[in-house]
Amino acid sequence: MNPPSKIVPATLGRRSFLKSTGALAAASALPVERFAFGASNNDTLKLALIGCGGRGSGAANQALSTSNLGPVKLIAVGDVHEDRMQSSLTNLQKTHADRVDVPKERQFLGFDAYKKAIAEADVVILSTPPGFRPVHFEEAVRQGKHIFMEKPVASDANGVRRILAAAAEAKKKKLKIGVGLQRHHQLGYQETLARLHDGAIGDITSMRCYWNGNRPWQKKRADLNKQYGKELSELEYQLRNWYYFTWICGDHIAEQHIHNLDVINWVKNGPPVKARAMGGRELNNGGSDDGEIFDHFACEFEYADGSICYSYCRHQPGCWNSVSEHAVGTKGHVDISGYKIYGDNQWRFKTEGAKDPYQQEHDDLFKAIREGKEYSEIEYGASSTMTSILGRMAAYSGKELEYDAALKSTVNIFPEEFYSGDPRAWETVQPPNKPGPDGLYPRAIPGKTKVI
Numbered sequence: 440m441n442p443p444s445k446i447v448p449a450t451l452g453r454r455s456f457l458k459s460t461g462a463l464a465a466a467s468a469l470p471v472e473r474f475a476f477g478a479s480n481n482d483t484l485k486l487a488l489i490g491c492g493g494r495g496s497g498a499a500n501q502a503l504s505t506s507n508l509g510p511v512k513l514i515a516v517g518d519v520h521e522d523r524m525q526s527s528l529t530n531l532q533k534t535h536a537d538r539v540d541v542p543k544e545r546q547f548l549g550f551d552a553y554k555k556a557i558a559e560a561d562v563v564i565l566s567t568p569p570g571f572r573p574v575h576f577e578e579a580v581r582q583g584k585h586i587f588m589e590k591p592v593a594s595d596a597n598g599v600r601r602i603l604a605a606a607a608e609a610k611k612k613k614l615k616i617g618v619g620l621q622r623h624h625q626l627g628y629q630e631t632l633a634r635l636h637d638g639a640i641g642d643i644t645s646m647r648c649y650w651n652g653n654r655p656w657q658k659k660r661a662d663l664n665k666q667y668g669k670e671l672s673e674l675e676y677q678l679r680n681w682y683y684f685t686w687i688c689g690d691h692i693a694e695q696h697i698h699n700l701d702v703i704n705w706v707k708n709g710p711p712v713k714a715r716a717m718g719g720r721e722l723n724n725g726g727s728d729d730g731e732i733f734d735h736f737a738c739e740f741e742y743a744d745g746s747i748c749y750s751y752c753r754h755q756p757g758c759w760n761s762v763s764e765h766a767v768g769t770k771g772h773v774d775i776s777g778y779k780i781y782g783d784n785q786w787r788f789k790t791e792g793a794k795d796p797y798q799q800e801h802d803d804l805f806k807a808i809r810e811g812k813e814y815s816e817i818e819y820g821a822s823s824t825m826t827s828i829l830g831r832m833a834a835y836s837g838k839e840l841e842y843d844a845a846l847k848s849t850v851n852i853f854p855e856e857f858y859s860g861d862p863r864a865w866e867t868v869q870p871p872n873k874p875g876p877d878g879l880y881p882r883a884i885p886g887k888t889k890v891i
């Protein structure tokens with residue numbers, strides 16, 4: 440059951456509120472969500488996991504591993520695929536037998552599962568493919584829950600706008616929000632960035648960053664049909680092979696390269712003002728399982744001070760690979776991801792004491808929840824998501840685009856119908872992109888595709 444909201448004076452912490460409820464009548468009152476002002480080390484934080492895949496299961500493991508700060512229990516899960524939900528639960532039970540309490544009645548299946556799982560929890564993990572994130576975030580905020588959500592936080596500009604609107608509500612409700620851009624919790628990055636912001640390489644005039652590698656995974660339609668013993672509907676096929684469909688994934692510039700673009704935005708203390716880009720599908724033309732995404736992007740992101748970030752991301756085997764960020768300044772240059780500064784203020788990070796950033800980001804969020812401290816990573820989570828979407832929009836359209844104009848785009852690629860959480864969505868919602876007579880999906884054509 441969802442615990443009822445309490446009415447407490449905005450100026451009192453939860454513990455002082457509990458000690459001095461007599462003051463309540465006299466004070467100006469605001470509705471307050473459960474644990475908005477903190478939780479004692481004895482309070483059990485109830486956790487729900489929405490999207491029980493690889494990363495969601497990892498995030499749940501990390502959230503449950505914060506129990507040195509106080510008890511945490513996984514009490515509900517939600518997913519659209521029963522097999523993914525069960526394998527996640529089995530694995531989590533192996534590692535955290537005493538912290539997983541999810542009987543059948545709290546295992547929710549379907550497109551409305553998120554609403555029911557969120558209702559059971561104090562803290563929710565949102566880790567479906569990114570297209571659904573705004574839907575789930577809006578609901579978690581509406582229900583007043585603390586949130587950890589994976590990056591990217593949307594697959595289109597409409598989704599980012601909805602995230603920003605819900606974030607304003609979350610702030611009023613004092614909800615704590617973590618976003619899975621874990622480099623912000625990685626000691627080497629923190630120390631390198633602190634030095635850059637202190638002027639270690641002077642004024643930064645150019646940046647470059649890469650996510651060049653092979654494609655991460657692919658689910659082939661024929662294999663899936665065989666595995667599940669039926670012909671999958673188009674929607675189920677696309678959800679299981681979601682990486683290759685822009686409306687769910689955002690394309691790989693948003694899904695992976697966001698990490699590097701986020702670091703550059705961190706260096707510049709905000710997102711770029713415009714982008715120019717090119718990209719295409721050199722190798723992703725083998726068949727319908729390659730979906731609609733590009734396999735390479737090359738972008739220029741221009742920041743307000745005129746400095747440029749050159750960004751490349753590629754899914755092509757046998758080529759030069761790098762996942763890294765770099766910058767050049769008036770007094771030196773920096774290998775940001777290698778934590779090395781060259782020039783007048785030469786420096787190299789020593790790795791002792793560095794903790795796994797995936798664990799650290801949960802330790803930091805849960806500490807903030809327990810201490811009742813203001814905590815939100817939504818500003819950079821949303822703007823780095825929008826930066827990666829801007830690069831994609833510039834490449835798909837072949838146009839130079841301004842960040843602000845792109846954010847206002849009315850070309851929505853994520854189906855509006857999903858925002859209702861209709862359990863009948865399997866039957867009623869069609870994916871926006873279907874294969875043509877040649878079995879291939881329509882793809883963006885620079886110079887023709889409209890993104891604004």
Ligand SMILES: NC(=O)c1ccc[n+]([C@@H]2O[C@H](COP(=O)([O-])OP(=O)(O)OC[C@H]3O[C@@H](n4cnc5c(N)ncnc54)[C@H](O)[C@@H]3O)[C@@H](O)[C@H]2O)c1
Nearest residue numbers: 490491492493494495518519520523566567569589590619
């Ligand atoms: N921060 C990182 O380093 C990092 C690493 C990997 C993945 N991620 C992010 O985590 C997210 C999930 O990625 P993953 O690799 O775990 O994918 P995955 O395919 O392993 O898991 C996705 C899960 O969501 C479920 N799902 C899909 N649509 C749903 C819906 N509408 N409602 C409920 N459940 C739904 C799927 O059935 C599946 O269980 C992505 O946004 C990805 O970018 C982040």
